[in-house]
Amino acid sequence: MDLRFTAEEEAFRQDVRAFIRENLDPVTHRKMVEGRIPDKEEIVAWQRMLNSRKWATPSWPQSHGGPGFTPVERYIFLDELHQAPAPEPVSFNVSMIGPVLIQYGTPEQQERFLAATANLDIWWAQGFSEPGAGSDLASLRTSARREGDHYVVSGHKIWQGMAHHADWMFTLVRTDPQAPKKQMGISFLLIDLRLPGVTVRPIITLDERHEVNEVFLDEVRVPVDCLIGAENKGWDVTKFLLSNERTGIARIGMTKHLIRRIKRLADGDTSILAKAAALEAELKILEITQLRILDGQRRSSAADPRSSILKLKGVELRQAASELLLAAAGPAALEVRHDDAAFGEDDAEWLGTIMPNYGILRAASIYGGSSEVQKGILAKTQLGL
Amino acid sequence: MDLELSDDQRMLKDSVDRIITEHYDLDHRKTYMSQPGGWSQEMWSTFVALGLTMLPFSDEQGGLGLGGVETMIVGEAFGRGLVVEPYLSSIVLAGTAISHVATPEQAAGWLPGIMSGETIGALATDSAVIAEREGDGWTLNGTAHVVLGGDSATLLIIPTSDGLFVVPGDVTGLERRGYRLHGGGGAADVKLAGVKLTDADRLGGNGGTGRAIEAGVAWLAAEAVGAMQAALDLTVDYLKTREQFGKPIAVNQSLQHRAAEMLVEVEQARSAAMYAALLADEQDDHVRATGYAAIKAVIGKAGRFVAQYSVQLHGGIGVSEEHMISHYFRRLTAIGMVLGDTESQIARLAELGGFTSATPHFGTAA
Numbered sequence: 001m002d003l004r005f006t007a008e009e010e011a012f013r014q015d016v017r018a019f020i021r022e023n024l025d026p027v028t029h030r031k032m033v034e035g036r037i038p039d040k041e042e043i044v045a046w047q048r049m050l051n052s053r054k055w056a057t058p059s060w061p062q063s064h065g066g067p068g069f070t071p072v073e074r075y076i077f078l079d080e081l082h083q084a085p086a087p088e089p090v091s092f093n094v095s096m097i098g099p100v101l102i103q104y105g106t107p108e109q110q111e112r113f114l115a116a117t118a119n120l121d122i123w124w125a126q127g128f129s130e131p132g133a134g135s136d137l138a139s140l141r142t143s144a145r146r147e148g149d150h151y152v153v154s155g156h157k158i159w160q161g162m163a164h165h166a167d168w169m170f171t172l173v174r175t176d177p178q179a180p181k182k183q184m185g186i187s188f189l190l191i192d193l194r195l196p197g198v199t200v201r202p203i204i205t206l207d208e209r210h211e212v213n214e215v216f217l218d219e220v221r222v223p224v225d226c227l228i229g230a231e232n233k234g235w236d237v238t239k240f241l242l243s244n245e246r247t248g249i250a251r252i253g254m255t256k257h258l259i260r261r262i263k264r265l266a267d268g269d270t271s272i273l274a275k276a277a278a279l280e281a282e283l284k285i286l287e288i289t290q291l292r293i294l295d296g297q298r299r300s301s302a303a304d305p306r307s308s309i310l311k312l313k314g315v316e317l318r319q320a321a322s323e324l325l326l327a328a329a330g331p332a333a334l335e336v337r338h339d340d341a342a343f344g345e346d347d348a349e350w351l352g353t354i355m356p357n358y359g360i361l362r363a364a365s366i367y368g369g370s371s372e373v374q375k376g377i378l379a380k381t382q383l384g385l
Numbered sequence: 386m387d388l389e390l391s392d393d394q395r396m397l398k399d400s401v402d403r404i405i406t407e408h409y410d411l412d413h414r415k416t417y418m419s420q421p422g423g424w425s426q427e428m429w430s431t432f433v434a435l436g437l438t439m440l441p442f443s444d445e446q447g448g449l450g451l452g453g454v455e456t457m458i459v460g461e462a463f464g465r466g467l468v469v470e471p472y473l474s475s476i477v478l479a480g481t482a483i484s485h486v487a488t489p490e491q492a493a494g495w496l497p498g499i500m501s502g503e504t505i506g507a508l509a510t511d512s513a514v515i516a517e518r519e520g521d522g523w524t525l526n527g528t529a530h531v532v533l534g535g536d537s538a539t540l541l542i543i544p545t546s547d548g549l550f551v552v553p554g555d556v557t558g559l560e561r562r563g564y565r566l567h568g569g570g571g572a573a574d575v576k577l578a579g580v581k582l583t584d585a586d587r588l589g590g591n592g593g594t595g596r597a598i599e600a601g602v603a604w605l606a607a608e609a610v611g612a613m614q615a616a617l618d619l620t621v622d623y624l625k626t627r628e629q630f631g632k633p634i635a636v637n638q639s640l641q642h643r644a645a646e647m648l649v650e651v652e653q654a655r656s657a658a659m660y661a662a663l664l665a666d667e668q669d670d671h672v673r674a675t676g677y678a679a680i681k682a683v684i685g686k687a688g689r690f691v692a693q694y695s696v697q698l699h700g701g702i703g704v705s706e707e708h709m710i711s712h713y714f715r716r717l718t719a720i721g722m723v724l725g726d727t728e729s730q731i732a733r734l735a736e737l738g739g740f741t742s743a744t745p746h747f748g749t750a751a
């Protein structure tokens with residue numbers, strides 16, 4: 001047994017770090033350090049910069065334009081992004097629809113979408129959830145009926161992250177309302193958001209920011225060549241997508257960034273520092289758990305249900321860190337500031353985002369499989385309950 | 386990076402697991418605990434015969450020269466069996482202290498007895514003892530509390546104001562009050578009043594009890610994993626078989642979720658134990674110090690969580706002395722408390738500055 005990275009892996013880490021340092025736009029970097037959300041242009045520019053080295057698509061195979069990272073390299077790469085911190089490549093593109101296109105897309109669909117998806121020429125939104133279908137996604141009601149070469153789609157999607165930046169949306173629709181099981185009548189469709197009948201409406205969240213949206217679909221005519229996989233077989237595609245979404249990254253580097261800020265703001269307050277150490281102890285051990293799961297992924301590419309452990313503990317610690325950061329900042333963090341406020345002179349400890357980020361981080365245990373859903377997965381797959 | 390066991394390690398695991406399964410159920414354990422000293426000479430001899438007591442010592446010292454991972458394998462099995470023989474106190478704590486701090490000549494004097502199981506060692510980790518030079522000898526005065534295994538030890542290692550001393554259990558001036566510990570095993574409070582020793586009794590190498598305590602933490606981490614996994618397994622079985630309201634209690638989601646939370650903690654503990662095993666070879670003192678503090682902190686917290694909820698999910702039977710769960714509960718509680726509890730480890734980690742510095746990962750150019 002050996003926990004150490006190889007010399008090549010260590011060199012790779014230095015290479016990633018140097019690349020970020022040399023190429024990440026300083027304004028974008030500063031926003032990330034301060035916990036502000038970068039603009040669309042900044043995110044696009046950064047993803048294209050990464051893509052110039054094929055690094056925008058860390059999990060894609062070389063045959064489809066990916067870098068061919070090993071699981072360990074992928075982990076190191078993301079860890080460096082998280083710690084820098086730098087924006088992650090847009091997950092809707094690279095962790096969700098990209099792998100789906102590679103696995104289920106026709107050669108024409110791959111030709112049409114893959115390169116543009118990697119380069120963020122197309123920004124994707126995820127059109128899964130509906131007002132009546134959250135954790136119970138398969139109960140979705142958005143309907144699509146076939147008319148010649150088109151599906152005519154009507155329904156109401158909700159919580160589409162960054163859909164106001166998006167060009168296209170991958171969507172689940174019900175194509176067979178008579179199917180004997182609700183999972184059986186679902187299809188996976190790509191919808192161009194510029195089509196007539198599509199309305200994207202903002203939802204403002206408790207951080208007073210615009211990150212999520214509702215998408216209304218009113219008799220939208222979607223060409224049939226935008227169907228992924230077979231009609232009524234969309235649930236298989238969805239399960240594949242969700243298992244990729246959950247391939248075990250605990251985002252430990254993001255929490256480390258928060259801990260750095262806590263230590264600066266604590267200003268020697270021993271009670272805060274002791275709480276930070278308690279978080280760090282668990283975080284250090286979670287890193288080992290992460291490596292154990294990576295080690296397993298090197299032996300088998302099957303989705304590892306133990307990834308739910310990473311999601312649960314990773315989110316628990318990140319939420320706890322954001323709460324401790326709020327405590328370290330104190331009541332001054334309550335002053336309402338906006339992300340687009342001018343940078344302060346030497347105000348690296350921008351307090352303006354601490355309360356909003358503490359609030360919105362509550363969502364991390366709701367999306368991507370809520371903590372309750374993750375526990376259900378563990379109980380079923382690991383404990384046989 | 387490679388986190389699989391080697392073939393040899395797997396064989397070791399199989400044979401230790403088999404011994405525990407065959408010779409260490411609750412009834413056996415009760416018999417062992419009723420023997421003088423509260424443990425079984427026969428089981429101890431079995432462990433000696435298997436080579437387990439030689440395992441961590443180097444070839445030069447006459448040991449098997451195996452490392453942290455092998456010790457972890459044994460610890461995990463012992464944790465599952467709730468083994469009461471003095472492996473932690475004699476082999477891990479006293480043995481590591483001698484092998485790290487003694488001169489080679491001293492080690493050659495003491496280690497063979499430790500490895501053969503005839504000498505039972507103990508290390509005082511909480512002591513206030515003054516060593517005074519008198520002529521070419523030493524006089525020791527003071528006390529040591531809760532010396533693990535100190536009740537059965539024939540050789541006590543006592544840290545003093547002037548280094549570590551190896552004190553024979555029957556030396557004049559040494560008084561011991563031995564007692565049983567909740568959670569298994571025994572300990573002693575020790576009083577030294579004018580104990581006369583020579584230079585040969587003073588461990589001549591450099592260092593204190595640090596490495597021994599680290600080895601102890603690694604052992605406890607492994608033991609905790611064994612106990613936690615066993616407690617979780619028993620609990621999951623119980624959820625599936627115990628019926629109330631006409632159905633297995635496992636149909637209740639609140640219980641499924643609690644079991645899943647226990648699993649998360651068991652896996653964290655397992656990571657901690659692996660980290661502990663691999664950290665034994667680390668040369669950097671700071672890395673070891675922060676690492677073991679985090680390991681023990683997590684083990685204490687996770688162990689307590691699993692202990693408490695295994696009892697809760699068993700209902701009334703969980704607090705019965707007749708049920709294994711209550712024994713796991715006590716052992717896990719004890720493991721959390723000895724060699725530094727979670728709170729003190731966290732305080733130490735904070736004092737050492739933690740793992741992440743306050744400075745940015747790299748500077749912002751804006």
Ligand SMILES: Cc1cc2nc3c(=O)[nH]c(=O)nc-3n(C[C@H](O)[C@H](O)[C@H](O)COP(=O)(O)OP(=O)(O)OC[C@H]3O[C@@H](n4cnc5c(N)ncnc54)[C@H](O)[C@@H]3O)c2cc1C
Nearest residue numbers: 126127128129134135136159160161363366367368370372
């Ligand atoms: C910030 C944010 C961004 C999002 N982005 C997207 C996006 O881009 N695209 C998209 O399609 N969706 C997105 N979502 C939606 C997200 O996937 C859903 O919120 C999630 O699936 C939970 O559904 P829900 O909100 O309807 O809650 P519900 O499913 O109604 O859950 C309510 C509560 O009940 C619990 N619960 C539900 N079922 C069970 C059960 N069987 N057992 C125990 N507890 C249960 C849940 O854990 C939760 O605590 C986003 C959500 C948020 C908050």
